[in-house]
Amino acid sequence: MRLRVLLSLLSATLIVLVVPPLLSDEDPAGTGTNIPGLRFMVPNTPGGGYDITARTAARAAEDAGLTGGIEVFNLPGAGGTVGLSSLVADHGNGRIAMSMGLGVVGAVHTNHTTSTLADTTPIARLTQEPDIVVVPADSPYQSFEDLLADWQANPGSLPVGGGSSPGGPDHLAPMLMAEAAGIDPRSVNYISYDGGGELLASVLGGQVAFGVSGVGEYLDQIEAGELRVLAVTSGERVEGLDAPTLTEAGVDVTFTNWRGIVAPPGLTDAERERLTNLVTELHDSPEWQEALEVNGWTDAFLTGDEFGDFLAAEDERVDGILRELGL
Secondary structure (H helix, E strand, O other): OHHHHHHHHHHHHHHHHHOOOOOOOOOOOOOOOOOOOOEEEEOOOOOOHHHHHHHHHHHHHHHOOOOOOOEEEEOOOHHHHHHHHHHHHOOOOOOEEEEEEHHHHHHHHHHOOOOOHHHOEEEEEEEEEEEEEEEEOOOOOOOHHHHHHHHHHOHHHOOEEEOOOOOOHHHHHHHHHHHHOOOOHHHOOEEEOOOHHHHHHHHHOOOOOEEEEEHHHOHHHHHOOOEEEEEEOOOOOOOOOOOOEOOOOOOOOOOEEEEEEEEOOOOOHHHHHHHHHHHHHHHHOHHHHHHHHHHOOEEEEEEHHHHHHHHHHHHHHHHHHHHHOOO
């Protein structure tokens, strides 16, 4: 009797050892998207565009059942280049990705960093959106024309705040606005904040005359009546916002920001493919499509080498704009 029990236990053990699991630990859902221990780095402070994008993407991926337990963490500094340097140093780590965008492209130029986006593994461009010109509800400026008149008369007396370092979208947009309005960009009193969260406090507190930021970052404050939108940088008006385009307000400028995801260098083909599969399935999910609508983001999906070519072109474009503006 005892021998039969021992033989039965041994037989069961051999079955467990010999028969492979139907699904690997790497992909328990069998979708090719699950990455246990995946972390999303945000290279600026909480509340900014990169932060909102990363947390929204993580939540949508989990709600869609694509992967689980994504950790989103912030590593701010120097317009995103502190995070970029950390990512590049994490060579070969297929379980980390960084939320980024046009701001990091510009910060690489203005901060003269040794690590660049060319050192990363491009995964995907996700969204694009226009910037907005905002003032607090108690601002004396009721229209962009009112603001522009004072700005043209004495540019240095009207500090403008942006949630990106020089070279980023919130810096480039007002500089292009100034140039189009006949203001020397070098005379603009631009104050840089590390993300939209810090900028919001400054705008509401009256530390700047106006702020420039992405549409999706301040929708809640706009709807609550805490902020007033004076203009949008898109070619057409933004649905749901009672604000003209810059062109309608007499300044011939259109400008669009974008955001995406990059990973460390040195990934295997399988690691890169798994990250690309994850963002592709995320893009196609109802959860992400709803997030685009809620945040006022335009779908700008682009993956792999095409995204890499786009990054290289944006690098050249930003360099040219900074040189043209004397910045």
